[in-house]
Amino acid sequence: MKVLQVFVLINGLTTMNAFQSVFRSSGRPAAAIAFEKSHQLLIRNLSYPNTNRLNCGNLIGTSSSHHFTRLYSSSASSETDVDEGDKPLDYTTTRYIAKRDEEEFFSDAEKDEDRILYPKGKPEGFYVIKQYNVPDEGFGDLAASNEAITEQEVERLGINGKNVTLPIALMILDKEAYPSFSRARKSCRKGYIMIHRGPLAVSEETGLESFDSEICIRGRVPDRVFPGDVIGYQVRLHGGFYPGFQTTKPPFDLPVVYEDDHFAIVNKPAGVVCYSQRKQSHGMMTVRAALPFVLKPPKRGTLAIIRRPVSVHRLDKPTSGLLLTAKTKPAMVELTRQFVDRRIRKSYTAIVNGIPSEPVETSISTEQALQLGVDVNADENVSWQHIDYTLDEKSAETVWRPLRYVKSLKANDNTVTLVELKPKTGRYHQLRRHMAWVRECPLVGDKAYDGGGAAMSLRGRGLFLCSNKVSLEHPYYNTEVGRKKWENLPEEEKYQNGMLRLSEDGEVVEVHASIDLPEKFESFLKNEESRFERLAAGDDLEAEDNLGAEDDLGEDDIGAEKLIE
Template sequence: MILVQEQHQLQQQQQQQQQQRGKVGDFVFSGDVISCQMFLGNYSKKQCYPNITYEKPQFNVPVLYEDDHVAVLNKPAGIAVYSDTRNSSGGKKQRRTIHFLLPFILIPPKKGTEGGILRRPGIVHRIDKPTSGILVIAKTKIAMQSLHEQFRTRKIQKIYTAIINGDIQQQVGENDNDNDRKEDLSCWNVIDYPLGGKYAITSWKLLRKVQSLNAKDGILSKIEIRLETGRYHQIRRHFSWLYRRPLVGDHLYAGLLQAHHFRSKGLYLCSNGISFHHPIMRNNDDANDETVIVEVTIDLPKRFDKLMNAEESWALYDHSC
């Protein structure tokens, strides 16, 4: 009896040694058995996507909106959307990204959902690692195609808020002929300046100015931004290169324009609003049966107003005392 058990254990060990996880480029020989494991990993959360083989990254991201086709997240600053394999050695640090977190925080679409369910959530667009704010995710193939097309045709409206190191001069648009509107800070200014050989258009308006002893021109400016195009680092390059007024905390494009006082505070840029057409949901009450427009807005991180208030208080303080 003992001999039979030992032989059985030996056979199991031999089978385990022969089994291996296949990789791209592996050879397949006659007699090999190829299998597919449909559910891997140990999960305490039932809503997690089933085809995940790694542990959950050690951070969370708020989900602002979610249905069977799309989801909207609030990405914190300092978290990358994708891992940079050129500068990463792999492992848990490489997995500290939105891409690896998505299957753990989103609910898989219901069985039978139309449009082709994706095996894992798909990221529709990116925002920079130091930028915080809204990120749109697709959960079905039809949603991915629809959202990509909306970005391509610029039907998606995105709103950013930034703090600029310097005094930004509010200008009146070409169509604003009314003199009373020249003092109106709500009018939009347009930057039409090519980047990388491609046209790039950024619209902005001034929200608030405060005095600052550490800022260029002695002024910090908070502005609202709308992008007509989506070029690489468009906002940061437009204001740093064209206006010579970089975003506070911008290490990459500020150079000597950035005061040392602001270099350790992080980038003050937030994507705080978005609107897009839902790929599936439609307005039954509408005679044209048009798709539902999804609008999502978030409050700015508290550090934006905290910085503005602190700089203004220090500038107005009587330093002669």
């Protein structure tokens, strides 16, 4: 009840945002308890019968019209999917409702995957998944063909067996799909119906019958159908991705690093937000809008699927790197729980302005870093730096080390430093504030914390911060049912090119994902080093000293910078 009282104050936020806000604004372990209880409340509400959409405004006591992600296969039980204590999620005992919705999802997904087998529709992106042939002799007695068609209707429309309106033809050809005039008219108005004048031709490329775009039209309610015509029912298919989205793919790449039926890891580009904010509308330029077009839907038989994949955490707009997304409700809950328990270990790489100090008193060994719970290589006997500096009255810890020093004309100490950062906690802008405030070396391109002045000359390429490594426990393969399934997978699928592996004790299936740094990192470092060396050689760099930010950019970077701005 106390959790609900807190939520009443958070007007206009989605339920998940409300949970995260409470978590960020509370101390630990109280935050973890509040967050866990909040998730139990969420899942308990989702488990009510006939709850495919949840009005979060009603849940948290506000008038918000925002809805939580629509879920297929909600549990009909009043039991929560978040069990008390350390009891693992049970993928087998959950009962489901909305089976028709679930079947529709899998059916549409399978059609999408097999789209090459269907004739192309009109316009581009539509495929004809069902077709009806109008008999050469016509329909005969219309009133006798369908009891919903009366003699008065036939006379009013001026139709006969060889000249009928499109809705009438649909009602005769498919009584189950079109039991009424309103159902037939609705399909016509939505653009789902095609009319091909005359029989279909066989495509020379595929050997299959195809709709000739020159002689076929999108059917409208008043259109007439004649003997020999072919009527097609078409839907938009997205190339094997999530079905049911009538929007177009956002104009940016979102590479998929890892994917299975339960969750995925994508590589978010810099300059793109995870989801649109209430005060700032980003339109389609969000990760949320792009996910259905890059991830494959779960295979038939996957339990508790989410109709639309969702990210379970976020990265700032100027930050690039690995982002975890859930495809099922249990995976979403389990991944969130791992974040709360700090079992997900992330690594970042950044370029900072200057040479960060490495005090002896804050130096730690690899063994000590492992004891802190960050992801370091146990076989590397290297020194790390430990920052323990409170942010917003909450504990915040970061482990870091320098990787490379590069001379620069514009940087503090005439040097920029490539650093590896491993946060133990996840406070707001933790890495950026720790390096700027504690080590007095702000990240290159950090408009919020670089202090302005001379640092502004390094802003031209955006923020140099990338989340390039992550390790976690698989949200499904560590359940009793999931582990058995994982053991029976083919070797290639079982280990996913090394991204899936067993823990040292052999008890836990872990996911280890990493990506290369964006090209702009190496390009920037080489450019800065080259300029400095040319100055040392006595070259005339007066023109280069006056270069604007865009002169540092390659053709691709200029486009990226416009996106960042």
